[in-house]
Amino acid sequence: MDRSGFGEMASPVIREAEVTRTARKQSAQKRVLIRASQDEIFANTTPRNQVIPRTPSSFRQPLVTPTNRSLLRQPDVFCILGTGGRSPRLTQSSGFLGNLSMVTNLDDSNWAAAFSSQRAGLFTNTEPHSVTEDVTLSAVMLREDDPGEAASMSMFSDFLQSFLKHSSTTVFDLVEEYENICSSQVNILSKIVSRATPGLQKFSKTASMLWLLQQEMVTWRLLASLYRDRIQSALEDESMFVITVLNASEKAVVEALFQRDSLVRQSQLVVDWLESIAKDEIGDFSDNIEFYAKSVYWENTLHTLKQRQLSSYIGSVRPLVTELDPDAPIRQKMPLDDLDREDEVRLLKYLFTLIRAGMTEEAQRLCKRCGQAWRAATLEGWKLYHDPNVNGGTELEHVEGNPYRCIWKISCWRMAEDELFNRYERAIYAALSGNLKQLLPVCDTWEDTVWAYFRVMVDSLVEQEIRTSVITLDETEELPREYLEANWTLEKVFEELQATDKKRVLEENQEHYHIVQKFLILGDIDGLMDEFSKWLSKSRNNLPGHLLRFMTHLILFFRTLGLQTKEEVSIEVLKTYIQLLINEKHTNLIAFYTCHLPQDLAVAQYALFLEGVTEFEQRHHCLELAKEADLDIATITKTVVENIRKxxxxxxxxxxxxxxxxxxxxxxxxxxxxxxxxxxxxxxxxxxxxxxxxxxxxxxxxxxxxxxxxxxxxxxxxxxxxxxxxxxxxxxxxxxxxxxxxxxxxxxxxxxxxxxxx
The missing domain is CATH 1.20.190.50 (Delta-Endotoxin; domain 1)
Structure with a gap:
């Protein structure tokens, strides 16, 4: 059917059973049961670690870090940077949030809570093992006192094996492997949680472990993205990217800005990272969203208006819009039919979810499928204008972008400010226009709020660059002065975050991994080491073992890159982790971490460990491990004997x-x-x-x-x-x-x- 208009379209019949409100809820519940059954049986068929490029090669919504940077690398650092490939990420298939269209009765706050609970979203990527093996694994784990801890025990040895396997020149490959290890473990814990009996304390511990490892996984992802760029930037002469062409286009100016300005580039990397997390959570919408029958939008309103034109109509005469152009509800200040209004609210929530995940093209496809091609067009205006024919050439080339982008952006800003629009519709256009004030109300989590600040910061810095470097005609209207003249810094973002009035964001701001992520974004290693020191002095014995493992391997990562860390803090972290390995009987791992201590401390630490080893064969094995780790065996054994003898x-x-x-x-x-x-x-x-x-x-x-x-x-x-x-x-x-x-x-x-x- 032609989607271009309504005028010649016959009045649609009243919704059949499957599209009425009640039936839709029943259908949704039925699909949930079917989906749960399918997930249980076929969860293992999803390809493992499906690779999704983290940063596309062309400009994305609205900006992207350019990928074709000319590099002046030293040979050894070139090896460290590797191929520049991106960390593979999991694609969540239909699960907790995979079919949001089933959530039909959530108000705004409940929906936001449901969406933002990444913290409960389950990743369904699994190893391609048999169903029997999968069920057996879960059955065994479910009998443990702490299934999460039991299932995650192998991560300690997995991380060490990965560390020993990689040299200093493949450090970023190592970090990606860390992320993959966490990803695999998240899959296992997700299965355990999904099959657990609700309410049992041991499974609440497993859910906490799941969240902890999800946070670790995305932190390794952030680390690789930022520090690959920082090493690369340290070797480049940023002045070589200065644009001297007077008639440079918006796109050319912004490309040069990203090439030379590390603040803009790395801020966009943070945006990409936060969008990748959201994308992991929401999964694939393509098969799960059903809003309107036959791609007709506002179909119930249309049907009612058609029926009212009939002389035999005896139904309700409640006020409705009398026109169906996109602006009619706002212009006439009249409502749509209840079902259409419900569909509209849900659609806008989905669209914002997709924008939040960096999936603008998917949002546009969804608009078209729902009969709102006009809305898809409104999401297109951010593209930077570029005419390659201006500088001459033998052949005409395609012109890119929106020559009236400034007018489009002002319109988006005004829509975001208009209280007549739905809060999620305002948030969509606030994100596109850089209107932070209207974007923050729908951001209820730490990740969402940081995303809003960094997206607006990049947008503002880019707009400032365009207005100072691109020759344009005088505009009849201007964006607000506070937006155009904002003086953004990384530190300012986190100061603003600390001043928020949202309790949840403030609480999440104090969580261990969010503190780590903050200092990684700031590039403040000394500040991060100070935080580590506070954690150790406050609750050394209560820190999660996996957090200590992360802290240890993060310090080893910094050392591999030759970055300075506070030596006394690094030593305390290593000693605490070694003591954890001793307590947890990870005998095979202890020597390889001990060797990273100063020699006198390494001798004392390993000797202390050996004092508790009493079996002859085990003693021989521990000495072999010490030999492999290049520890001073003679001094260690002498120290052990003297300690016990005295x-x-x-x-x-x-x-x-x-x-x-x-x-x-x-x-x-x-x-x-x-x-x-x-x-x-x-x-x-x-x-x-x-x-x-x-x-x-x-x-x-x-x-x-x-x-x-x-x-x-x-x-x-x-x-x-x-x-x-x-x-x-x-x-x-x-x-x-x-x-x-x-x-x-x-x-x-x-x-x-x-x-x-x-």
Whole structure:
């Protein structure tokens, strides 16, 4: 059917059952049940990590970071920057927010709460495993006391494996892998939460874990985006991008602005990042939205007006608009039919949701599908004007953009200010025109509010550049002075955020990951380190383990790039994380984090860990791990032995005052006996083994603990004296053994003679 107008269109029949309000709710409920069943059965068919470009190559709504930047890279940093590819992101299929058209009875506040609950949105991308395996996984996890913690335990080793696999030249590939690990874990936790019994405390913990890992995932995404650009910018001469052409177009001027101005460029990266988060949450609208039958908008109003023209009409005569052009309800100040008004409100909410997610083209397609091509056209006017034919050429080229963009923008601003329009319609045009005051009322979360500020900041800076660099005819109207002359900085955005009157935004502003995201955006590493220090001093033992893992790997990322971090804070973060790994029995991971401490601290920290390792095979394994991590094994094992040897809870008794009979071996004595094992793994430590063994036996003999002394003696390999001489000779030493080693051998032989006679 022709969508161009209504005049020749026959009056549509009254809505059939499936499109009446009641039936639509019933149909929606039925679709929810079907959708839930399908998600349960077919959740594993979604392709894993479907790649969506984070920043398109052409200008987007309304601006985009240019991608074709000429680079002056040093070879090593070029390797670090990698290919410039974007982190893959998950595409949410129909789930919690995948079919918003089913939400038919939400008022504005409830709808906003439902939409903004990213925090509850479930990602449905899954590994392509079998349904049986998926169900088994969830069934096992559901039996755990804390399913979220149990399911996420593997992330500790996954992060270390990724870190060890990548060199310093592929650091951004490493960060993308971190994001992917978090993404996979989010999928698993989403399944657990979706199958959990509501109300149980352990599943509320899992939901909290899910939110925490979602925040970590998007923080790694932000980190890669910003610091790739910052490294790239540090190597460029920004003056090379100055435009000297007098008749440069809007598009050319803005492209040059993005090339040379890191504030504008990185602010747009923040906008892109926040839109990518929203896009992950809302999913694909294409198959889920049904507003109007046969792409006719305001169909019920049209039907009523047609019926009223009939002489036989006996229905309601309530006031309605008498014309159906787009401006009629505002111009006539008359309402639409109730069903049409309900559809209109829902449509505007969807459109704002799409604009918030950076999906302007999808919003335009939705408008066309709903019979509102005129509204799709209003979303087109932001495009920057560019005529490539101005500078000559043999062939005519296509002219881009809107030559009357300024008039369009003023119109959008005025619409956003007009209280006769729906709040979401005003917000749509506020976002397009940079009207922050009218955009903020629909932004109820930290992410939404930061998006509003940064989008308006970029819009304002770009508009200022266009008005100072592009020659235009005098306009009859101007945008407000406070918009055109705004002096935006990154710091100002977060100061404004702190001054908001929205309680939820203020609370979310204090959450750990939002604080991290703030300092990453500001590029303030020292400020971030100060926050880490506050967290450790305030609640070191209560910080989530995964947050400590993130903090540790973030510090290692900064070190890899050669960025300065506060050394004392970095050390405290590493030590706290190592202690967490010790407490949680992540034995295989401890050595590789310990090696990032200063050498003396690394020795003390690893020795402290080894004191609690009692099994012989496990001790050998821990030393092998220390060797792989390039730790000073000799000093560590010596420190372990000395620490345990010096522990003595009882007072020393001279042998003349001690009981005549042999005193029994205590648990503390057993630790001192077994500690010698640390020194016999490596033949090069035999001299140290003799010295420490002598000291322990000497103490036992003084306390008349003869059996304990004999057990220590047995721990020393019989070939130890010969091994000491052999190693001395292998070093090419012709002089006698050092006096310290020679005395240890003599004392050992004397103790042996004494023990033999007992």
């Amino acid at each position: 522990k003595d809870n009882g007072e020393f008794s001279h042998h003349d005052l001690a009981p005549a009979l042999d005193t029994g071996t205590t648990e503390e004595d057993r630790l001192k006996i077994d500690v010698i094992d640390w020194l016999v793994f490596d033949p090069s430590q035999r001299a140290e083994a003799l010295k420490q063994g002598n000291a322990i036996m000497r103490k036992f003999l003084a306390s008349k603990k003869h059996e304990a002394a004999k057990e220590v003696f047995v721990k020393i390999p019989q070939d130890s004296i010969a091994e000491i001489y052999n190693q001395w000779e292998e070093q090419g030493m012709e002089s006698p053994l050092p006096a310290e080693d020679d005395n240890a051998i003599r004392e050992h032989l004397c103790i042996r003679a004494y023990l033999v006679r007992l």
